[in-house]
Amino acid sequence: MILNHSQFSDDTVIFAQPNAKELNRIKYILHVFSQLSGHFPLEYLGIPIGLTRERVSMWEPVINKVKRKLAGWKGDGASILFWFDPWAGGRILKDDFPSLFFISEQKTSCVKSFRFPPDISTRQLGWNLHLSFPLSEFNRLKAQQLHAFLARFSLLDSVSDQLIWAAGPSEAFSIADAIRLLVQSSNVIHPVWPKVVWGNNVPSKIMVFHWLAIKDSIPVKDVLARRHILPSNIPSVCVFCRVEVESVNHLLIHCKWTSSIWTELFRWWNIRWVIPRSIVDFSFDWYYGMGIKASRFWKLIGPATIWAIWMTRNDVVFNGTVPCRSFVIRNVKLKSFLWATNLKLVHGLQAYVWEQNLFLLCL
Numbered sequence: 001m002i003l004n005h006s007q008f009s010d011d012t013v014i015f016a017q018p019n020a021k022e023l024n025r026i027k028y029i030l031h032v033f034s035q036l037s038g039h040f041p042l043e044y045l046g047i048p049i050g051l052t053r054e055r056v057s058m059w060e061p062v063i064n065k066v067k068r069k070l071a072g073w074k075g076d077g078a079s080i081l082f083w084f085d086p087w088a089g090g091r092i093l094k095d096d097f098p099s100l101f102f103i104s105e106q107k108t109s110c111v112k113s114f115r116f117p118p119d120i121s122t123r124q125l126g127w128n129l130h131l132s133f134p135l136s137e138f139n140r141l142k143a144q145q146l147h148a149f150l151a152r153f154s155l156l157d158s159v160s161d162q163l164i165w166a167a168g169p170s171e172a173f174s175i176a177d178a179i180r181l182l183v184q185s186s187n188v189i190h191p192v193w194p195k196v197v198w199g200n201n202v203p204s205k206i207m208v209f210h211w212l213a214i215k216d217s218i219p220v221k222d223v224l225a226r227r228h229i230l231p232s233n234i235p236s237v238c239v240f241c242r243v244e245v246e247s248v249n250h251l252l253i254h255c256k257w258t259s260s261i262w263t264e265l266f267r268w269w270n271i272r273w274v275i276p277r278s279i280v281d282f283s284f285d286w287y288y289g290m291g292i293k294a295s296r297f298w299k300l301i302g303p304a305t306i307w308a309i310w311m312t313r314n315d316v317v318f319n320g321t322v323p324c325r326s327f328v329i330r331n332v333k334l335k336s337f338l339w340a341t342n343l344k345l346v347h348g349l350q351a352y353v354w355e356q357n358l359f360l361l362c363l
C-alpha cells in the first residue's frame with residue numbers, strides 16, 4: 001500500500017488508490033489512531049474541544065459553570081423557594097445545611113416567608129428559620145452559621161424575583177465575563193499556561209505532546225485501561241521499572257528510571273531538584289522556577305526530555321528494545337543544543353562545550 005499525504009495547518013489530504021480495500025485500511029488506521037490517541041474531547045481554555053460538539057453531555061460542565069454564575073438573584077423572594085432554589089449566592093441551602101432542613105417546619109415555603117419581622121418595608125431584615133425547637137447544640141451552631149450567611153442578603157419589596165449574572169461587575173451578561181469565568185475555572189493551574197506551552201520554540205509535535213501530558217491525555221497504559229482499550233487482564237505496568245502502574249506522571253517523572261534521568265540532567269546544570277508532584281508543576285518549574293537565564297534553556301530541555309522518554313517507551317513497547325539511560329540523556333543534550341543554536345540563544349558554541357555545560361560559566 002502506497003500512501004501519500006499533504007498536511008496543512010488544520011487539514012490533511014490523503015492520496016490513495018480508489019478501491020475499497022485501500023480505503024478500508026485507511027479507515028481502520030484512522031480508527032485505531034483515534035482510539036489510541038484519544039485526544040478528544042479535551043479542554044482548551046475551559047472549552048471542550050472535540051469531534052462531537054452536538055453531544056449535550058460534552059457541554060454540561062460549561063453549562064453548569066455559567067448556570068452557577070447566573071444563580072445570583074434579586075427580588076422580593078415571593079416566587080423562590082428558601083431551601084431548594086439557588087438564590088443565596090448560588091448555594092442550595094438544603095444541601096449546605098441538611099440538619100436544619102431536616103427540622104424545618106416550612107420546607108417548601110418561599111424566601112419571603114422567612115423574613116423577620118414579616119411586614120417591615122426596609123431592606124434591613126433578619127430571618128425566621130421556622131425550625132422545630134428545642135435545638136440540639138449542633139443545630140444551634142448551624143443556625144448561627146446560617147444566620148451569619150444570610151446577613152449578606154436582602155429582599156427588594158418592589159422588585160419581582162429575577163436571576164442576575166454574578167460573574168461580572170455589572171449585572172448584565174457579557175461574553176468577556178463568561179470567557180474569564182471559563183478560563184479561570186478550567187483545571188489548568190496557571191492562566192498563562194496555554195500561551196506558554198503553545199508559544200514555546202520547540203517542534204509542534206512536541207508542543208502537542210507536552211500539552212497532552214499536562215492534560216493527562218497521552219495514551220499511557222493507565223489512560224488506555226481507563227478508556228477500556230486495554231483489556232483488564234493485561235497489567236498496566238510501567239515498562240521501565242515493571243513495578244508501578246504506568247500513569248502519565250509516573251512515566252514522565254516519578255519512575256525510578258525516569259527520575260534518574262532528570263537527576264542527571266539537573267546535575268548537568270548544577271541544579272538541585274525535588275521531585276515535583278505532577279507534570280503541570282514540573283513544567284511550571286522549567287518556565288519560571290530556574291531563574292531567567294536557565295529557564296531560557298530549560299523550556300527547551302524539559303519538553304525535549306519528556307519527548308525522548310516517550311519515544312524510548314514506545315520503542316520498548318512496540319519494538320522490544322532495551323531502554324538506555326545514557327542514550328536518552330545524549331539525545332536530550334543534542335536536541336536542545338540544536339534548538340538553542342537555531343534560536344540563537346548560544347553563539348558559536350561547540351557541541352561538547354554544551355554537553356559538559358562549560359558555557360554556564362559565561363551566562
Ligand SMILES: [Zn+2]
Binds near residue numbers: 238242250255256257
Ligand atoms: Zn516505572
